[in-house]
Amino acid sequence: MNGALLLSQLINGLQYGLLLFLVAAGLTLVFGILDFVNLAHGAFYMLGAFVSATITAISGSWPLALLLSPLVVALLSLPAERLVARPLYGASPLAQVLATFGLLLVIEALAMLVWGTEGRGVPLPAWLRGHVTVFGAVLPIYRILIVAIGLLVAVAAFLLIHRTRFGMQVRATASNRVMAEALGIDTVALEARIFAFGAGLAALAGVLVAPLSEASLAMAFEVIIIAFVVIIIGGLGSLKGAFIAALLVGMIDTMGRAFLDDLLRMVISAEAAETAAPAISSMSIYLFMALVLAIKPAGLFPPQTRGKRP
């Protein structure tokens, strides 16, 4: 294990963690403010990837896709909010997961109708395909770009929630909806905006991931569970918790895949380590979740007003 490898894996972990945060942020906001569990949230991540593939293919400009796709997906999320989510705000979690599981299947089927079952690759512009060398580690420029965008959006999201008038209205609605309405806040419109904002963030993550892997239907199903793990660890409804948990999960997962094999070799035979490592590392974040929950059943940063047992 050398320093350069460690550094590049650290960047990978950071990048993965920030992408997870983008997905988890919407999930935790929607839960904390709207009292709504959204299993279909991963679908917006998938849509982001596919929409960016289409925009890139048509316009030939990936930066344009980066800017437009989250907006397009945010708009697409509005009918879903109106028809499926809004009637169920504050309803039993069971009805919510059932409905959004259905919504996920519907969006998947519609995406299959539009884009087919094959994955779509998204080519990057040439200037993003290069590498830079930092402290002996060769880092792809694109991964650094993801880290930069991720951090920027995370900061912007915090400022939006904690420093702006919109954020104040959001927090007021979260703590007391009736009071917020009495103060003249249009809570219905506000809730739709929060939902769309979360969908847009997830879509942004999808856009950023697409050039690394490709846009595929399975994305929606894979990401959602990990995003749930993140917000469970962070404390349901907490944006700060989601951020810290996302980075932790990103690091643990990346480091596990990269180094667990070597670590295990120190304890057990090389052959056994080779078989055990992939199985254990793929479970590592779940083991971490179990550990956190065993110590803190409500997660690392349970919000004061929400998600607590009565």
Added chain:
Amino acid sequence: MNDPKQNGAAQAQEPPRSRPLIRRGARLLLYAELALLAVLLMAPWLSTWLNLPFWLDLATRLSILAMAAVSLNMIMGLAGLVSFGHAAFLGIGGYAVAIPVWHAIYGGADWLAGESGLFHFALAAGLGAGWALLTGLVALRTRGVHFLMITLAFGQMIFYLLSGLEAYGGDDGLTLDVRSQFAGLNMDDAAIMHWLAVAGLLLALLLHAGLKRTFFGLVLRGTKADDQRMRALGYPVFAVQLALYVLAGALAALSGGLAANHAAFVSPSMAEWTRSGDLLFMVILGGSGRVTGPLSGAAVFVILEEVLSSFTRYWHLPFGLLLIAVALHQAGAFTAFLAQVRARGKQGAMRAEADQ
């Protein structure tokens, strides 16, 4: 609890139990389910008589899925615990059959190798119970939506564990070269396999019906209604719920063992979270807490899956829409919507009168 929201859906307070889709026809539904059970019992003869061997395969699948759904229905109906990770138990049960069979044929791990059906199913039940105990210790410290999400995550943990078992096929799964051996039973006979599945289903149904009538069942109903009050009556709520969860886990794992034998194949997808969603759908559709409910739930699911997927590869679209409709109905959103429309209609009429 959280502040009640003044939304359309809020008018429908969280119902004490989910409503079966057909409320007035509850008795009719029960008869239909009992008739279905009779058909399942006679399915091997019926399929020979009608010369439709494919139907028998479908009936076996239905029985196994219904058995798994009964297990989920037990924890939902008796204790009000909504788990979204129940498919994990099916995966565990399936591999508890497949791995010993694999070793019996290809060698290695003598302590685990074996073709005995009793051994397979004992192992399945034991591992299912063990997994329920481990995860229950963590998950049962929470309630409601926390419990739901944590079971979801734990379920996916099993999925990734099974996918990571490279020695046993990894993502691709594992074919069973022989089925579980029971003395005097030819498991390769589709009819025998079917009756075994129906026996499992009956066992699950009787267990649920029996539990409902025991004092344990009454204690569980108490914890479902008001767990804090039960503590104030001196009951160890956590232990009581854990016991039920372990029982249900073992039962679900048994259904996984049956599924492995039926398909002669196991794969991680048995434990995929969407499968847990399917089971939840079956329970809700049949009405959670109704003992025979999973029969109609599983029947509708199997028919939908078979019929829709034979018509269109986009069968997730109608299935998803149905899920949404069922959920909205369950939360009383339609009733609320109709009430709104009616109220608006009345207002409109009154305004029209006032204008005249």
Added chain:
Amino acid sequence: MSAAVLEVRGLSKTFGGLQVSRDIHLDVRAGEIHALIGPNGAGKTTLIDQIAGETRPDAGEILLDGRAVTGMSTARRVRLGLVRSYQVVRLFDDLSVMDNLLLAAGRVGFLSCLPRPVFSCRAYRERAKAALAKHDLTEVAALSAAALSHGQRRLLELAMVSLMRPRVLLLDEPLAGLGPEQRQAMRGRIAALREQTAILLVEHDMDAVFALADRISVLVNGAIIASGDPQSIRTNVEVQKAYLGHG
């Protein structure tokens, strides 16, 4: 003087800057009714919650028969005989009256009965039936608890706690919401319970308190300002000031 069954030593609790219990010392002796009175918001229910184990105190100790129960779960305290009722009656509304009573009766040694059908646990059933008769609930035994009148609900709750073989019964306003006649009857029932168990009674009805209690403690702003027999409390200047001062 008989020994204290329940003893509270130096109990303190603060909720977000508000001190709701200040160094409370209190004991309840076998066979006595110890009444706890005080103006609204004095912290009476919070004190009951702490004794019952539903709220953790910040400091202090709770002893049952000389044994510290401070760190124990609610359920364990109940199994040792520390039983409470609620200010707002708390029943299992979906269950029948009989089932409510069976749950209360079944607490003792319930493991042996768990796997048996509800009605084959004869010992429970007989005790539950006796409680039905004693509390005039036999006719409504099969109704769901939600269908009862308020008076009947109070009776059912009393029947339940008396079935739990309490050593100490914490009664939180058992007369609240009852009419004059029902009050009178309930007072008789509580007095009769004295032979079975020691009682810590929180109540606003002063007639009832002075008629029932052997001793009275007065809680104001989270602190006990006076404790003694009814006569001494009646004449206590501090108590009069506190009650007049706080309305």
